Every structure is written in structure tokens, then in C-alpha cells.
Amino acid sequence: xxxxxxxxxxxxxxxxxxxxxxxxxxxxxxxxxxxxxxxxxxxxxxxxxxxxxxxxxxxxxxxxxxxxxxxxxxxxxxxxxxxxxxxxxxxxxxxxxxxxxxxxxxxxxxxxxxxxxxxxxxxxxxxxxxxxxxxxxxxxxxxxxxxxxxxxxxxxxxxxxxxxxxxxxxxxxxxxxxxxxxxxxxxxxxxxxxxxxxxxxxxxxxxxxxxxxxxxxxxxxxxxxxxxxxxxxxxxxxxxxxxxxxxxxxxxxxxxxxxxxxxxxxxxxxxxxxxxxxxxxxxxxxxxxxxxxxxxxxxxxxxxxxxxxxxxxxxxxxxxxxxxxxxxxxxxxxxxxxxxxxxxxxxxxxxxxxxxxxxxxxxxxxxxxxxxxxxxxxxxxxxxxxxxxxxxxxxxxxxxxxxxxxxxxxxxxxxxxxxxxxxxxxxxxxxxxxxxxxxxxxxxxxxxxxxxxxxxxxxxxxxxxxxxxxxxxxxxxxxxxxxxxxxxxxxxxxxxxxxxxxxxxxxxxxxxxxxxxxxxxxxxxxxxxxxxxxxxxxxxxxxxxxxxxxxxxxxxxxxxxxxxxxxxxxxxxxxxxxxxxxxxxxxxxxxxxxxxxxxxxxxxxxxxxxxxxxxxxxxxxxxxxxxxxxxxxxxxxxxxxxxxxxxxxxxxxxxxxxxxxxxxxxxxxxxxxxxxxxxxxxxxxxxxxxxxxxxxxxxxxxxxxxxxxxxxxxxxxxxxxxxxxxxxxxxxxxxxxxxxxxxxxxxxxxxxxxx
Numbered sequence: 036x037x038x039x040x041x042x043x044x045x046x047x048x049x050x051x052x053x054x055x056x057x058x059x060x061x062x063x064x065x066x067x068x069x070x071x072x073x074x075x076x077x078x079x080x081x082x083x084x085x086x087x088x089x090x091x092x093x094x095x096x097x098x099x100x101x102x103x104x105x106x107x108x109x110x111x112x113x114x115x116x117x118x119x120x121x122x123x124x125x126x127x128x129x130x131x132x133x134x135x136x137x138x139x140x141x142x143x144x145x146x147x148x149x150x151x152x153x154x155x156x157x158x159x160x161x162x163x164x165x166x167x168x169x170x171x172x173x174x175x176x177x178x179x180x181x182x183x184x185x186x187x188x189x190x191x192x193x194x195x196x197x198x199x200x201x202x203x204x205x206x207x208x209x210x211x212x213x214x215x216x217x218x219x220x221x222x223x224x225x226x227x228x229x230x231x232x233x234x235x236x237x238x239x240x241x242x243x244x245x246x247x248x249x250x251x252x253x254x255x256x257x258x259x260x261x262x263x264x265x266x267x268x269x270x271x272x273x274x275x276x277x278x279x280x281x282x283x284x285x286x287x288x289x290x291x292x293x294x295x296x297x298x299x300x301x302x303x304x305x306x307x308x309x310x311x312x313x314x315x316x317x318x319x320x321x322x323x324x325x326x327x328x329x330x331x332x333x334x335x336x337x338x339x340x341x342x343x344x345x346x347x348x349x350x351x352x353x354x355x356x357x358x359x360x361x362x363x364x365x366x367x368x369x370x371x372x373x374x375x376x377x378x379x380x381x382x383x384x385x386x387x388x389x390x391x392x393x394x395x396x397x398x399x400x401x402x403x404x405x406x407x408x409x410x411x412x413x414x415x416x417x418x419x420x421x422x423x424x425x426x427x428x429x430x431x432x433x434x435x436x437x438x439x440x441x442x443x444x445x446x447x448x449x450x451x452x453x454x455x456x457x458x459x460x461x462x463x464x465x466x467x468x469x470x471x472x473x474x475x476x477x478x479x480x481x482x483x484x485x486x487x488x489x490x491x492x493x494x495x496x497x498x499x500x501x502x503x504x505x506x507x508x509x510x511x512x513x514x515x516x517x518x519x520x521x522x523x524x525x526x527x528x529x530x531x532x533x534x535x536x537x538x539x540x541x542x543x544x545x546x547x548x549x550x551x552x553x554x555x556x557x558x559x560x561x562x563x564x565x566x567x568x569x570x571x572x573x574x575x576x577x578x579x580x581x582x583x584x585x586x587x588x589x590x591x592x593x594x595x596x597x598x599x600x601x602x603x604x605x606x607x608x609x610x611x612x613x614x615x616x617x618x619x620x621x622x623x624x625x626x627x628x629x630x631x632x633x634x635x636x637x638x639x640x641x642x643x644x645x646x647x648x649x650x651x652x653x654x655x656x657x658x659x660x661x662x663x664x665x666x667x668x669x670x671x672x673x674x675x676x677x678x679x680x681x682x683x684x685x686x687x688x689x690x691x692x693x694x695x696x697x698x699x700x701x702x703x704x705x706x707x708x709x710x711x712x713x714x715x716x717x718x719x720x721x722x723x724x725x726x727x728x729x730x731x732x733x734x735x736x737x738x739x740x741x742x743x744x745x746x747x748x749x750x751x752x753x754x755x756x757x758x759x760x761x762x763x764x765x766x767x768x769x770x771x772x773x774x775x776x777x778x779x780x781x782x783x784x785x786x787x788x789x790x
Contacts (some may be wrong), residue, residue: 042658054083054149056128060087060118061136062111064093065551066544067259068136072101075140079103082153083145088122094136094542100439104174106374114257116237119212119506120230123222127316130167136235137259138660141172143257148216155196163198165221165245166206169255171214176262176508176551177522183211188274189252196249199242202429203296205250210238212257215239215281220345228287236280239301243287264530265551271322274312277385285337293716298339306334310352314368315453331359396464397485400471405491410475410761411481413443415499417461420444421654422479423497423536426562433759441469447759458546458550475761481528482486488531496532496554500672501542501744505699507549513699517683524551534760538675539746545701557759560752560772566657568750570781576663579784582653584622586788591723592663594656595687596671598694607669607689608716614646624659664784665728667719672696674709676742679748680780684727687719709740742775750771 036290059071068089076086084105087098091111098106104207108123109118119133130152134140140326148169157165170189172584173181185208192202199205208214212234221244222229228240287307288298309330313323319781334357344350348371412428414421420442428440442458443466452458459466461483470486479499488494507525508515532554535544538561547556584590593609614623625647650659660666660676665683668674670691674684694700695751710733714717722728751770758764782790 043596046276052653054082054153055130055132055145055216056084056086056123056126057123057132057134057140058088058119058126059098059134059136060090060122061094061115062090064135064137065096065261065265065548066097067139067548068094068097070316071134071136072098072104073293074142075134075145075333076101076103078140078145080146084126084128084151085448086122086126088118088119088125089136102111107295115234117229117230120226123219123226123230125656126219128631130216131219132255133212134256135213136214137257137261139257141254141257144169144253146208147253148251149257152216152218152247155249163246164249165218165249166241167207167216167251168248169251170240170424171209171211171215171256171258172254173258173260175260176526180257183209183214185214185254189250192250194249194254196247198247198338199245199297200294203294204247205302206239206240206300207295210235210683211258212238212241213258215241216255216389221245233276233280236284239284239304240287242647243284243291243293243297243301251399253292259601259740262526262551263458264526265547268553271318274316274318274322275328276330277308277312278305278326278754280334281308282333282337294339295339299342301434302337302339305337306330306356310356313364319574319783327356327361327364331356344537352367358494377671380771384767397467397471398485399654400468401487401489403472405474405489406472407474408438409469409473410440410477411469411473411686412436412440412477414479417443417445417448419448419654420453420456422499423561424477424479425565425655426565426753427477427495427497427533427654427756430562430757431728431761438761441473454537463471468744482526482531484524484528486531493533493760495534495536495756496534497756498542498546501538502545503547503670503702503704505549505673505698506545507626509549509699509701510544512699516698522670529554536752536756538564538748538752539744541701541744542551558600558747559759559769560747560749561676562677562753562756563655563657564679564745564748565750565753566661567676567748567781568778572782572787575661575782575784576671578658578788581650582624582650582659582662584646584662584784586721588622589620589665590622590624590663590784591665591667592624592626592677593652593657593667594659594660594671595669595672598616598698600689607687608719610647613716617723619646622662624649624650626656626659661781670698670700678709678737679745680783681737681741682783683720683733684737684740685722685728686710686712687714688712689714689716705741707743709737711736723751745775746771749778 059075079085085103086105086107088107088109089095090109090113094729095106095108105125107121109121132148148167152167153350155167168189173182173183186206188208191204193409215238225244228238228244229238248438263765272584281301284296284301288301298310305785313327313330314424318326334353344353351367352364353366360383410423410431414424431438432441440457443459443461443641444450444452446460449458449460459469473492474497475493476482477495478713481498505513508522510520511522512610529550529552532552534557535546535554536557536559537546540558543558545554579590593608609626610623614621622645653659660673660680663682665685666677667685667687669687677684686704688705691705711722711728713722726732749772755769758769759766
């Protein structure tokens with residue numbers, strides 16, 4: 036590491052060090068750090084270095100092993116200010132560009148910034164440009180690359196470098212530290228004011244403390260604006276800090292002796308921000324009233340002498356603020372809202388107070404108290420008792436029998452329910468009553484839009500697989516996958532979640548990115564996978580007998596996934612030929628819907644002989660996995676669950692490029708497969724008719740895959756979920772997750788025959 040002031044590589048100014056240090060800092064928020072570093076790592080050069088002040092293990096893992104990137108590991112809980120300081124301490128560049136880990140830097144931007152800062156060098160005695168202000172883009176979950184409103188302010192200054200007194204309008208530039216590139220010596224001189232967690236304060240302070248400011252009318256930052264619902268919520272009273280921030284900044288203006296124009300520009304920013312908090316943020320009325328009172332005192336005390344109110348409605352708002360007329364202000368605000376509603380009937384319907392519920396019975400039921408001993412379960416859009424909800428319900432009956440489970444099941448699937456299952460059919464009178472009064476609502480998909488999240492109810496989202504394909508908001512760029520999905524409605528459903536169950540760190544990260552909201556991730560494992568560690572040899576023998584698999588036969592489960600880009604199911608394997616090549620000692624369990632009909636079908640004889648068994652409608656799928664000696668799949672999430680059994684997995688990927696391009700994927704399965712990969716039926720047949728499907732290389736790949744994706748599955752996931760969610764036990768009191776290498780999966784079919 037270079038000492039303070041030493042250089043780490045050649046820069047354009049001849050100092051020997053890099054011209055620019057891009058300092059990426061913070062946690063791996065919603066899994067965005069990897070994309071940020073992918074874009075930056077390729078742009079590192081002798082004049083541009085990349086430093087990552089990585090907070091926590093997830094960020095450090097995302098930053099590891101990237102060429103051209105220097106990682107500064109920091110413990111969990113390190114604040115943004117401290118992370119920036121740690122990254123800057125390690126940096127060797129003359130200029131520092133701080134980039135939050137959730138954001139990204141467009142291609143070519145570091146080089147353009149480095150060129151601009153090198154041009155600012157000039158005479159060393161007169162080189163007092165401290166801050167370079169750059170342009171940025173904004174991206175949200177819905178829209179990418181939206182231009183900022185700052186271009187006009189940057190363009191006005193051109194290539195000149197000026198004191199802030201001569202360009203006070205730069206205080207109207209969006210207050211981000213990432214759109215201010217700082218001279219390293221300037222940062223060191225003012226680290227106390229700039230290395231703070233409040234980025235808005237640091238962004239304004241950088242301009243106020245600078246001797247001279249330059250601009251670059253070019254985009255050098257892409258800011259990812261996270262959904263407010265996905266950001267941890269602080270106490271409402273914390274918003275008082277907005278007023279404290281501007282009082283400190285305006286005092287700094289006075290201390291620096293900046294002219295009236297700069298003070299007036301910052302004062303206008305303060306008043307505008309305070310009025311936005313009062314008008315738009317969801318605060319309890321006492322807190323809102325107190326905020327207004329404090330903002331009023333600041334507006335009066337800090338108003339520059341001779342400062343004029345703007346005209347129109349904004350001027351009215353400001354006068355009411357200075358008068359501390361909270362009631363009048365709220366009345367004025369309500370009148371304006373009513374005026375807008377009258378102009379648009381559609382808008383008025385969308386903004387009605389309260390929840391619009393179509394069913395009268397449901398509205399009435401919502402007025403009754405929540406039943407603390409009632410739990411609603413459903414799986415796969417009301418298909419029946421299945422998946423993670425079923426495993427949670429079973430453990431609930433064992434650990435908390437006082438809580439009554441009721442299953443939501445479609446009318447068509449009611450005959451398939453286990454005898455004695457208490458259930459309701461969607462849309463019925465009892466359905467609405469149960470949905471309104473249940474304390475616990477458990478689903479592996481999502482409840483309908485009309486369901487109201489009551490404050491004292493608990494929504495548990497269990498999911499139904501580890502994601503390879505892109506999910507949620509990550510489908511925005513994949514219309515074949517989204518198929519008209521209303522993402523606003525999706526997020527409204529996600530906002531009802533209190534807990535989200537995860538089987539591994541990959542899933543946790545992807546869920547937080549694809550479904551950004553305020554829920555708590557439960558890194559406990561998938562309850563449905565408990566059976567892979569708890570099933571006995573007798574269980575496996577019984578399942579195989581039920582399926583008609585003769586003792587000593589090799590059973591291979593073939594479970595392909597659906598293609599979003601196909602209108603109908605397309606057979607991907609010639610099962611008759613494959614079965615013939617594999618011989619009489621192999622049974623194919625096929626979970627798909629493309630069997631030939633009629634007595635003349637090539638499969639007819641194989642099906643009659645039991646060498647090909649259609650298990651497309653067989654539930655639960657976990658029993659099929661336990662019965663199988665090996666799995667063949669393409670991109671189905673069953674591979675992640677089956678890996679718990681530590682049995683061979685073969686990937687048949689005849690259309691990987693098409694699938695990955697059309698559906699979108701989170702990682703390259705071809706490079707990180709859980710075993711051998713075949714791209715043609717001939718390759719697949721050769722693997723299965725030799726020892727290659729379970730050789731040392733296949734075992735090594737499966738071991739790595741299992742460590743990554745079976746991280747929390749150890750046979751006690753359901754217990755952890757029930758104890759935490761239903762019994763309210765603390766995180767520390769739950770059974771710890773057993774390390775992967777210390778677990779013993781259920782016996783293989785071969786082992787089961789000898790026990």
C-alpha cells in the first residue's frame with residue numbers, strides 16, 4: 036500500500052501515481068455491487084485505480100478475485116462515512132471519486148474524469164480547484180438511465196473553474212457525493228466534515244468548503260434509487276435531523292464568509308426540502324406538527340436579510356411555514372389536493388384514503404379482531420398441501436398445536452386434499468372471513484391483490500425454489516419472461532411480506548434485489564428440504580415400492596423446466612431411444628407433459644414394462660427425488676434441492692444460449708453446474724452409459740454446488756421458521772445451521788436396500 040501522498044502508478048501529471056481513485060464503498064446492497072465492479076474492473080488503468088471499501092462478508096465476496104481491484108475489508112456495521120474514509124486512506128490517486136456500492140459508473144467515465152482533472156493541474160501554487168462536479172443518470176426499479184436535472188447548471192459554467200461565490204447555482208445540483216469528484220488533499224484537509232454518514236450533508240459541505248469548483252458536463256455516475264419500502268425504516272423523529280443538517284450547513288456558510296447569493300441558494304434548498312418532508316412523507320401527525328414547528332423556527336432564524344419569497348403557491352407555503360401556521364398549512368394542502376382530485380376522476384380513485392376492497396363481507400370481517408391462533412396456508416396458487424408451506428404446517432402441528440391451520444385450495448383441487456384437511460375455497464364467504472382474521476398468512480407465491488395486510492398479521496413468504504432464472508423486477512428487461520406482469524401490483528404484494536425464507540446466500544441476495552421491500556430475510560433453509568436429511572431407509576424403500584421401481588434397478592428422475600418463449604410444451608428428449616440405450620436395469624421417472632398417446636406410441640411398451648414412469652402429476656416431488664439414484668434436469672430449480680442428497684446430477688442444456696438470453700439468468704450454469712453437462716442427446720447417453728456421470732470431476736462440481744446452494748438446508752429449517760415466526764423465539768435461541776460437511780443426507784436407494 037502506498038504511503039500517504041505516495042503514488043501507486045503513472046498519472047498524466049507526471050507524479051507517478053494514478054490520476055483518479057474510484058472508491059466504491061458500503062455493503063452489497065440488494066446484490067448490486069457485483070454489477071458495479073464488473074463495469075469498473077474493465078476500466079482500471081495506470082491512470083485510474085479502483086478501491087473497494089467492502090462492508091461485510093457479502094460485499095467482500097462480491098469484490099474478491101477481481102483483477103485491477105483493491106479490496107479494503109471492513110466489518111459489518113461500518114457506516115458509509117467510515118467506509119469512505121477507509122477507502123480514501125488506501126487510495127493513491129490525486130483525485131477521489133466516491134461511488135456507493137448500489138450505484139455504477141458508465142463505460143468511459145473514469146477516463147473522462149481523469150482527463151478533466153489532469154487538465155485542472157496548472158501551476159501548483161495556484162492549483163486550488165478542490166471539487167469537480169459531474170453529471171449523472173438515475174435508475175429505478177422501473178426506469179433505467181433517466182437524465183438528471185443538473186445538466187443546465189453544469190453547462191452554464193463550461194470549462195471555467197470558479198469560487199462557489201461566483202457559481203451559487205451549483206448548490207442546486209443534486210446533493211450526491213458521487214457527482215462531486217474531490218481532490219485528495221482537499222479530502223484529507225476536511226475529512227471530519229466529509230467522512231460522515233449523511234451523504235447529503237457531505238455533498239453540500241464539499242461545495243461550501245472548496246476554494247474553487249469546476250464542472251464536467253458528462254455523465255460519470257448512474258445512481259440507483261432504491262425503493263423506499265426496501266430501505267430499513269428509522270424512527271419518525273429521526274427526520275428532525277433534516278433541519279439540523281441545514282442549520283449546520285448555513286452556519287458553515289457564515290463561517291466561510293460566503294456571499295448572500297450562496298446563502299440564499301442553500302436557504303431555498305432547505306425550505307424546499309422541509310416542505311417536501313411535511314407534504315409527502317408518512318409521519319405520525321404529532322411528529323409532522325413538531326417537524327413543521329422546528330422548520331418554521333429555522334426558516335425565520337436562518338433567512339438571509341432581504342431574501343424574497345417566490346410567487347404563486349410556493350410563496351404561500353413559505354409564508355405559512357414562517358408563521359408556524361401548521362393547521363392553516365394542512366388546510367391549504369388539503370384544498371390543493373381536493374382541487375387536483377376534481378380535475379381527474381381517475382387520480383381521485385387511485386388516491387382514496389383507505390383500502391378499496393370489493394367484497395363487502397371481507398370489509399366487515401376486517402373490522403373484527405385478528406385471531407392469534409389462526410394460520411392460513413396456500414401453495415402454488417391454491418393447488419393444495421405442498422412445498423414449503425406444507426413442511427411449515429407439519430412442524431407447526433408438532434410445536435404449536437394450539438394454532439389452527441386452514442388451507443386455501445381451488446375447488447378443482449379439493450378432492451386431492453389429505454382427509455380431514457380444514458380448507459376454504461377462494462371467493463367463498465368463509466374464505467374472506469379467514470383471510471381477514473388470520474394472524475399468520477403463509478404462501479410460496481403471493482396472495483391476491485385484494486388481500487389487505489393488517490398491522491397485527493404476519494405474512495410469511497416461503498418461495499418455491501432457488502433462482503437461476505431472473506425473477507421479480509429483474510424480469511423488466513425480459514418481456515418473454517414478464518408476459519405483461521404488472522410490476523406495480525407485484526411490489527404492492529411484496530410490501531405485505533414480513534418474512535422471506537431463504538435456502539442460501541445467493542437466494543437472499545437475489546430476493547432482496549428482485550423484490551425490494553422492508554421484509555426480514557430468514558436464512559434458515561427451505562422447510563421442504565428437511566426431508567432430504569430426515570428420511571429413513573424404510574421411507575425410501577416404501578416410496579420406490581409405491582412407484583413400482585423394482586429393487587436393484589437404477590432410477591433416474593428427468594425433470595425439465597418450462598420455457599417462457601415456447602407457446603406449448605416441446606419434447607427435448609427422445610425418451611424411447613434413451614430408455615432403450617440405457618437398458619433394462621434403468622427406470623426413467625419423467626416429470627413432464629409430453630407423453631405420446633395411443634397403443635402404437637414408441638413409449639407404450641416401455642411404460643407397460645415399468646421402464647418409463649410418468650410422474651408428472653405425482654406429489655410431493657421430494658419423494659421422487661428420494662427414490663431417484665440420479666437427476667437429469669435442464670434449468671429447473673429442482674437441481675438446488677436435489678443437491679442436498681449429494682447424489683449425481685446431470686444437466687441437459689440443449690438450448691442454454693436461447694434460454695439465458697430470453698429468460699435471463701443470475702449465473703452461468705454451464706460454468707458452475709452441479710455435475711456433468713450434455714448439450715445433445717448423444718452426449719447425455721454417453722454420460723449415462725459410462726461412469727462419467729458420477730466420476731471424480733462430477734463429484735467435485737457437485738460438492739462446490741452443494742456448498743453454495745445448500746448453505747442453510749440441514750433438516751431443521753421448518754423448526755427454525757416455526758420457532759421464530761409463530762412462537763416468537765429470538766434468533767440466538769434457534770437451532771444453529773449445521774455446516775454442509777457435517778450433515779448426513781438420507782440414504783441412497785442402494786444404501787436403503789441394505790439397511
